[in-house]
Amino acid sequence: MKRIITFALLLCFMASGCTKSDSKLTKTVLAMDTVMSLTVYGGSEALLDEAAELIKSLDGELSATVDTSETNRINASGGSPVEVSAHALYLTQQAVELGKLTGGALDVTLTPVIKAWGFLGGDYRVPTDNELKTLLERVDYSKIETDETSVILSDGMELSFGAVAKGYTGDLLMELFKSRGLESAIVTLGGNVQALGLKPDGSKWNVAVQNPFGEGNLGMLQVEDKAVVTSGGYERYFEQDGETYWHIIDPSDGKPAKTGLVSVTIVCDSGVTADGLSTALFVMGLDGAIEFWKTNGGFDAVLVTEDGEVYVTEGIADDFELASGYEQVLINK
Ligand code: AMP
Ligand code: MG
Numbered sequence: 001m002k003r004i005i006t007f008a009l010l011l012c013f014m015a016s017g018c019t020k021s022d023s024k025l026t027k028t029v030l031a032m033d034t035v036m037s038l039t040v041y042g043g044s045e046a047l048l049d050e051a052a053e054l055i056k057s058l059d060g061e062l063s064a065t066v067d068t069s070e071t072n073r074i075n076a077s078g079g080s081p082v083e084v085s086a087h088a089l090y091l092t093q094q095a096v097e098l099g100k101l102t103g104g105a106l107d108v109t110l111t112p113v114i115k116a117w118g119f120l121g122g123d124y125r126v127p128t129d130n131e132l133k134t135l136l137e138r139v140d141y142s143k144i145e146t147d148e149t150s151v152i153l154s155d156g157m158e159l160s161f162g163a164v165a166k167g168y169t170g171d172l173l174m175e176l177f178k179s180r181g182l183e184s185a186i187v188t189l190g191g192n193v194q195a196l197g198l199k200p201d202g203s204k205w206n207v208a209v210q211n212p213f214g215e216g217n218l219g220m221l222q223v224e225d226k227a228v229v230t231s232g233g234y235e236r237y238f239e240q241d242g243e244t245y246w247h248i249i250d251p252s253d254g255k256p257a258k259t260g261l262v263s264v265t266i267v268c269d270s271g272v273t274a275d276g277l278s279t280a281l282f283v284m285g286l287d288g289a290i291e292f293w294k295t296n297g298g299f300d301a302v303l304v305t306e307d308g309e310v311y312v313t314e315g316i317a318d319d320f321e322l323a324s325g326y327e328q329v330l331i332n333k
Helices: 002-016 046-064 070-076 086-101 113-118 129-136 164-181 271-296
Strands: 024-031 034-041 151-152 183-190 192-196 205-210 217-223 227-232 235-242 243-246 261-268 300-305 311-312 318-321 329-333
Touching: 002 151, 034 164, 034 192, 046 070, 046 086, 046 164, 070 086, 070 113, 086 151, 086 164, 086 271, 164 192, 164 217, 164 227, 164 271, 183 318, 192 205, 205 227, 217 261, 217 300, 227 300, 261 271, 271 300, 271 311, 300 329, 311 318
Parallel strands: 311 329
Antiparallel strands: 024 034, 034 183, 183 192, 192 227, 205 217, 217 318, 227 261, 235 243, 261 300, 300 311
């Protein structure tokens, strides 16, 4: 009898040794043109494998550089309705909504222009104004139509989800982890970070905001259950004749958005919204971004200007610690 009790106690001890508070597991995944790192507490290797599979299958469905992707099936449709996966349909609808919300600053039909600059699997080059003008005739997110199963895109138009796919992936990973009973997890998908709940010790997660001017961090954010997504000119660019051309494009002229901002970080509940808004607010520039925040709310932001000023909205001001050498400006409603 004694032996049975000892064995039962040992089992209990072993089981409690695997609670969410101390079983940290991590995995690195190469997908969506970036390095992704997944950290879960209280999960399993099998769950991390499942998460990696999910990421890879989303990459295969959504990538504009994979011939067989849903994105390219839509782009090759010649204007006919294309029945697509639930993920591709939902993301298209979200992208159209975010396009509307941001007055077209986010436009997932910019693809022909993005390709002309070489930012989608091509060689970098500077297109002429005339070329951009012609390409922009094929750009208009408001012409995307969807029904319950299909996407309809006019002939000649092309979608790509580079501005929103990682954010959507973050949302799906959080859903997967939650559905398996996890309470603490954090993923880094390139410039996107998404956190589930709090750290196992009950404190907030520390998320570094990258320094857009060089090495190191600009500051640290403390968050609970949030997506933290940064768009920065430094993430992808090329130089020609002393000019820097980066990958965030202003749909109004088809050129890299030079608005005085060098990075935009959005903090909100939804990864896809944070991702769409980080790109769109970069395009809007400082004044437009502040105006947008005041009008719409529902998120917080860190806006960094090329002069090194760091604008922080009031909802995260207490949870953001700026590195020395920068000037912080509070944005109030
Ligand atoms: P992000 O890093 O989330 O800001 O997304 C930037 C990527 O989205 C670029 O590499 C382009 O592929 C694409 N992109 C650039 N400008 C826009 C825009 N204004 N609207 C939608 N997608 C864009
Ligand atoms: Mg984005």
